[in-house]
Amino acid sequence: MAEALLVERRGPIAILTMNLPETRNALSDALITALVRYLGSANADESLSCIILTGAGDGFCSGGNLKEMQDRTHPMYRGSPYEMGEAYRTNIQQIPLAFERLDVPVIGAINGAAIGAGCDLACMCDIRVASTKARFAESFLRVGIVSGDGGAWLLPRVVGMPRAMEMALTGRVIEPQLAEAWGLATHVVPPEHLMDKAIEIAESMLAFPPISIRLNKRLMKRSAEMSLRDALDLAASYQAIAQNTTDQREALAALLEKRKPDYKGR
Known part of the structure; x- marks a missing residue:
């Protein structure tokens, strides 16, 4: 079975690739665990200056697994309200907390769709470079839920409250050019130049202590x-x-x- 998160080091730069292309990198337990574990150890690595986060395949991250939600096979989607709440706290909510504790800069290389919790994950990155194939959507209402991973806190800080409200309450899909205008992306580049641009920004940081x-x-x-x-x-x-x-x-x-x-x- 393939690793859920691939880690490649290029000197002081770490490239993290979410490696579940068959689900467009949905946030499985294995991926959450691997991501939280890596981010949790990054501050202690004095040789690490920047992290680039991207996705394998066509999507950046599709958020939660809808099949698990429908079948109620995961603790976040079954049990009493208290049990479900605790499952969120001990599972997906560990991701924004890991990002919050992280001092190492993170560049999101948004290669494709960033949907639901995937959009929130993109917002956790300090800088976002988007491919022209990227799409952003705060689409929790499409499945009748709210953002359980911090999106209501993150998104308004990135795009402002009125735009965050529109995204959350309409499920609107934001195309790359509008994402750049709204601050969801700082750069939009062709797919073949995505990693080059992310690495260029990362390397520009290496000129400083x-x-x-x-x-x-x-x-x-x-x-x-x-x-x-x-x-x-x-x-x-x-x-x-x-x-x-x-x-x-x-x-x-x-x-x-x-x-x-x-x-x-x-």
Whole structure:
């Protein structure tokens, strides 16, 4: 049986490929477990500077498995309301929590349809590059449910509340060009250039100190949930950490000496 998640390292860049093309990479238990496990260990890997997440086959991620939902074969779709709620908490909701704890930047290479929880998964990425074959839909109402994996929190922060409302309450499919205009994608490229563009963005990050990259991501995400005063206090603390690293001094020296920096991750 094929691995649900493939991991390829290209130096400091990790390419994660959801590898269930027969279901358009629906979020199976195996895929959820593998994704949460990898993301949970990524912060501890000092050699890792960026993650690219994509899907095998024609789809990025089709969300939940509709057959399991219909047959009630998964704990998320059977039992008492309490049991079902607990199943969501211990299963699919572990994905957004893993992303929330992650300091390593994640680029979503959206190769095809990102539907339902797949759309939410795309929103968990820090940057999204979309193929011209990509499609986005917050389509939970099509099967009579709500987003159980954080979409109601994630989507408005990406596209704004009115657009998120339209997507959630109509199930509208968002084409790539509109996705770019709405902020669901930062770039739209032909399918054959998708990974090249994602890697180009990832490699552009490698020009900077890895610790500072992580601190910048953490500061941006945490500041979005804080008052200005609290965000300024946090920024002062992170600034003090960054300026006490060897790499910050190397970055400054390289800039002044007009040479390429040599970072040590310290």
